[in-house]
Amino acid sequence: xxxxxxxxxxxxxxxxxxxxxxxxxxxxxxxxxxxxxxxxxxxxxxxxxxxxxxxxxxxxxxxxxxxxxxxxxxxxxxxxxxxxxxxxxxxxxxxxxxxxxxxxxxxxxxxxxxxxxxxxxxxxxxxxxxxxxxxxxxxxxxxxxxxxxxxx
Numbered sequence: 001x002x003x004x005x006x007x008x009x010x011x012x013x014x015x016x017x018x019x020x021x022x023x024x025x026x027x028x029x030x031x032x033x034x035x036x037x038x039x040x041x042x043x044x045x046x047x048x049x050x051x052x053x054x055x056x057x058x059x060x061x062x063x064x065x066x067x068x069x070x071x072x073x074x075x076x077x078x079x080x081x082x083x084x085x086x087x088x089x090x091x092x093x094x095x096x097x098x099x100x101x102x103x104x105x106x107x108x109x110x111x112x113x114x115x116x117x118x119x120x121x122x123x124x125x126x127x128x129x130x131x132x133x134x135x136x137x138x139x140x141x142x143x144x145x146x147x148x149x150x151x152x
Contacts, residue, residue: 041072041130051127056102063089064099065108069123074131076123076139079115 002014010021051057057065067089068078085096100121103109108127112120123129125139 039070039072041069041128042136043069043128044126047127051108054106056106060091060095061099061102063091064096065103068103068109068121069128072123072128072130075135076125076128076130077112077120078109078123079112079118079120081118 003011004014005011006019010019012019051062051065064085067085068080071078071080073079082093082096082100085091086093089096091099100109104111104121108124109121110124112122114120124143125136126143129136129139
């Protein structure tokens with residue numbers, strides 16, 4: 001559709017001649033598909049607040065987490081050699097390994113299958129997501145525990 005704004009603020013559809021009065025609503029343009037040219041993922045604000053308050057994550061573990069999130073693939077998979085993390089973040093292998101252990105122990109990332117000689121990981125979808133929203137809902141459901149008589 002093509003629209004033109006009239007002097008009174010209302011919009012006219014130039015294809016149909018329909019006039020949409022400003023007093024009866026708000027005109028919003030929403031493109032049919034938004035295409036991003038850069039890498040992206042969704043982050044969840046409550047999770048970011050919890051990460052920021054967790055003192056065990058300050059420093060090296062947070063730097064490693066941030067780098068891992070920058071390399072996130074669809075469905076939250078991360079396949080990266082520790083050597084690359086060491087080079088990019090400026091940490092030695094022992095510090096990167098210790099940071100990954102902290103992140104897996106806290107269930108922020110999950111260990112995935114081995115790809116060649118490298119372990120893969122997956123970001124817990126309660127912290128962020130890269131992929132289809134319908135798949136996010138399914139991934140989150142998998143991680144919910146049922147409560148039986150008040151016990152988990």
